[in-house]
Amino acid sequence: MSAPYPVIASIVEGHGEERALQGLLHRLVPHLVPGAYAEIQRPFRVPRDRMLRRDVLESALTIVTTRMPSPTGIVVLLDADDDCAVQVAQRIRSHAEATHAHLPVVAVAAVREFEAWFLAGAAGLAGKAGLPEDLAPPPEPESIRGAKEWLSRRMPRGSTYQETAHQPSFATLFDLDAARAAAPSFDKFCRDVRFLLTGKREG
Known part of the structure; x- marks a missing residue:
């Protein structure tokens, strides 16, 4: 069954992103x-180390493509950690094209970690969850190793950033x-999502 509008499925690595x-x-x-x-379907979770394996990714893609209504595109999202985000995304995309070339699959590796996008767009978090009213993003947020810790240090004493509690x-x-202006990997994510909606690449 196909829907008269885009249907986006996704594969993620963590419980928070799920x-x-x-x-x-x-x-x-x-x-x-x-x-x-x-229509945004519920993400399907696969741990990062397993997601990078072609056979596991193939299985995950097969599972999400059998959902109804049938997805018109799939987002694969994971953290780059200490790896090159471009190379991680290329590896995922190469695996996907080898087994599911009939369906648009975009792959995005958040530089360092997903929370780097929160740092880049920190102004929107000001005054939330005990964060300071004047919370401002750090320079080059994707260069920071430990975005979760950066957020924790700005929360009230005794509070820490908890992925499953705060990420959603x-x-x-x-x-x-x-975030688009300060975090290139988030900008790529936005461009990829727009492609899944319109079928057209920016630029």
């Missing part, structure tokens, strides 16, 4: 393409435009 990505995509669709609608809510709050 809950956060769906909300983020719901925000992004009308932000990137005003007036657009897309922060994904609905951080400043999208500021």
Whole structure:
């Protein structure tokens, strides 16, 4: 069964992203393409070390493509950690093209970690979850190793950033435009999502 609108499936690595990505995509669709609608399916989780294996990724892609309504595109999202984000994304995309070339699959590796995008759009988090009202993003947020710790240090004494607790809510709050400007991997993510919505590449 096919739907008369885009249907986006996703594969993620962590429990936090499993809950956060769906909300983020719901925000992004009308932000990137005003007036657009897309069905955002629940993310399918595969641990990072297994996701990088071609056979495991193939199995995960097969699972999400059998959902109804049938996805019109798939996002694969993971953290780059200490690896090159471009190379990680290329590896995922190469594996996907080898087994599921019939369906648009985009791969994005967040430089360092997903939370680097929160740092880039930190102004939208100001005053939330005990964070300072004047919270400002650090310079070059994707260069910071330990974005979770950066957030924890700015929370009230005794509080720490908890991925599964904070990631879903922060994904609905951080400043999208500021994050695109300061975090190239988030900009790539936005361009890839727009491609899944329109079938056209920016530029």
